[in-house]
Amino acid sequence: MPLNEFAFQRCLSADCGATYGADEVLIACKQCGELLDVDYEWDRAQPPSRLQDLEKYWAERHHPLNFSGVWRFRDLLPYVSDDEIVTVGEGQTLLQQANAVASYVGLDPGNLYLQYEGMNPSGSFKDNGMSAAFTHAHTIGAQRAACASTGNTSASLAMYCSVTRAMRGIIFIGSGKISYGKLSQALDYGALTVQIAGDFDDAMVRVREVCKELGIYLVNSVNPFRLEGQKTIMFRVLEALRWEIPDWIVVPGGNLGNSSSFGKAFMELKQLGLIDRVPRLAVINAAGADTLSQLVERRDLRWNDSQTDEEKIAAYYQELDDLHKKADTIASAIEINRPVNLKKCLRALAVCDGVVRQVSDQEILDAKAQVGAGGIGCEPASGASVAGAKLLRQQGVIGASDRVVCILTGHVLKDPTATVAYHSTDQKLFNDVLGSRGVKTASFANRAIAVDNDLGEIIQAIQLYG
Numbered sequence: 001m002p003l004n005e006f007a008f009q010r011c012l013s014a015d016c017g018a019t020y021g022a023d024e025v026l027i028a029c030k031q032c033g034e035l036l037d038v039d040y041e042w043d044r045a046q047p048p049s050r051l052q053d054l055e056k057y058w059a060e061r062h063h064p065l066n067f068s069g070v071w072r073f074r075d076l077l078p079y080v081s082d083d084e085i086v087t088v089g090e091g092q093t094l095l096q097q098a099n100a101v102a103s104y105v106g107l108d109p110g111n112l113y114l115q116y117e118g119m120n121p122s123g124s125f126k127d128n129g130m131s132a133a134f135t136h137a138h139t140i141g142a143q144r145a146a147c148a149s150t151g152n153t154s155a156s157l158a159m160y161c162s163v164t165r166a167m168r169g170i171i172f173i174g175s176g177k178i179s180y181g182k183l184s185q186a187l188d189y190g191a192l193t194v195q196i197a198g199d200f201d202d203a204m205v206r207v208r209e210v211c212k213e214l215g216i217y218l219v220n221s222v223n224p225f226r227l228e229g230q231k232t233i234m235f236r237v238l239e240a241l242r243w244e245i246p247d248w249i250v251v252p253g254g255n256l257g258n259s260s261s262f263g264k265a266f267m268e269l270k271q272l273g274l275i276d277r278v279p280r281l282a283v284i285n286a287a288g289a290d291t292l293s294q295l296v297e298r299r300d301l302r303w304n305d306s307q308t309d310e311e312k313i314a315a316y317y318q319e320l321d322d323l324h325k326k327a328d329t330i331a332s333a334i335e336i337n338r339p340v341n342l343k344k345c346l347r348a349l350a351v352c353d354g355v356v357r358q359v360s361d362q363e364i365l366d367a368k369a370q371v372g373a374g375g376i377g378c379e380p381a382s383g384a385s386v387a388g389a390k391l392l393r394q395q396g397v398i399g400a401s402d403r404v405v406c407i408l409t410g411h412v413l414k415d416p417t418a419t420v421a422y423h424s425t426d427q428k429l430f431n432d433v434l435g436s437r438g439v440k441t442a443s444f445a446n447r448a449i450a451v452d453n454d455l456g457e458i459i460q461a462i463q464l465y466g
Contacts, residue, residue, distance in 0.1 A: 002139040003084075006040055007038060009022060010036065012347075013032055018031045035344055036224045038225055042271075047272055048274070071131070076231070077132065077228040084135060086138050090120050091232060093115065108400050112389070112404050113241075113404070117408060122185060123152075128233055129228075129261070130159075130160050130226065133225050133229065134164065146172065146207050147170075147219045149182075150334075152333055154171040154182065159185065162190050170194065174196060174199040175196065201326075201337050204340065221255050237405055245279055246404065247404065249405050250386075251282070251385055251407040252283075254381065255336050255339045284388030286334055286381075291336075291337055291342070292339065292345065303343070306347070329361055330380050331383070333414075365439060368383030423445045
């Protein structure tokens with residue numbers, strides 16, 4: 001039996017609580033329309049008795065499932081048998097202690113860590129979830145998979161389709177809302193790319209309609225199996241910290257899949273008695289795409305044991321429509337106004353005593369430059385986590401001695417245009433790419449030095465600046 005019988009899907013609503021088999025392809029509860037979780041009868045699933053027990057898999061790197069940074073934790077996402085798992089070696093990521101960035105944020109030396117998901121095969125954290133979603137799709141015999149994307153999801157989907165030759169990938173993108181670094185991957189890997197007039201939120205509406213109409217497997221993070229894979233980012237963080245719990249996890253907030261999966265991971269670990277406390281969670285919006293911040297910080301929206309105030313959400317979305325307001329930020333990966341995992345993120349905030357903040361594009365790019373100067377380049381959205389940690393430290397929410405993990409979601413080459421514009425001596429390029437988004441300065445720019453083709457001048461420049 002490819003899907004384990006003790007795995008099932010459960011409605012997020014406590015009032016409904018409907019359950020469905022793991023073999024059903026659903027993106028919402030059939031009774032009430034709410035989001036779904038993948039859940040387990042843990043007494044039958046036989047999870048590890050200690051997190052340290054998972055280390056036995058790490059010793060067998062020759063085994064494809066144990067090499068994977070997702071599937072070596074399969075005892076904590078046990079919905080499928082081993083022989084059905086789809087992996088391309090995802091999750092070989094790094095948790096780096098970053099003292100220079102700690103100083104920038106305002107933390108004591110040794111207390112800031114960067115979880116670098118840009119080391120995944122397609123260059124972003126999406127591979128964690130895509131491996132899990134593809135595994136589910138494979139078990140139920142899907143022939144086509146689709147997504148709406150600001151870039152990273154499309155790159156990951158296209159890669160899994162290409163490498164496994166198992167499915168045809170179909171990608172929906174908005175007009176002008178995807179970086180060339182990400183679009184190049186989707187095109188090069190052979191996916192069918194459909195560009196619609198609109199933004200990510202528009203593309204998300206259409207892809208859900210198309211998948212329902214044509215029976216195509218949807219791999220966006222509204223798919224509960226995708227979030228099972230993204231839980232493993234937290235498992236790797238704990239593993240790298242020798243199973244010690246950090247004080248804070250700081251993550252960019254876009255469609256809110258990561259924050260939702262992190263909350264679920266810690267909720268389950270606590271329920272299973274594998275940890276005795278959970279870290280606090282900080283979700284950081286870009287100021288130009290600040291739905292979560294607006295609803296939580298300014299309108300007091302809360303999880304409230306699944307009794308979320310739907311009227312607050314509807315009223316805010318109506319305001320966006322009335323004002324014709326679209327998300328607009330240099331951090332394209334989180335340029336989303338209507339996050340599909342909003343309620344799951346609210347639950348994560350409740351589980352992890354979380355906070356939400358927003359940071360400007362200026363703050364995002366300055367933080368990104370600080371990360372890059374430390375030797376790990378990241379996409380703009382990743383800079384939001386470091387900028388958010390700095391803001392929370394300034395506000396006194398995070399203490400100088402707190403141990404903080406910032407999630408870097410994607411590789412620097414995902415959006416090279418923003419990086420080059422920030423560091424460029426070309427004022428027109430800077431203004432065209434960044435100035436229109438309110439970025440005024442590049443305080444940490446590493447600009448090229450222009451000299452004549454003359455040995456003496458070259459040596460003089462190196463001696464002066466090097």
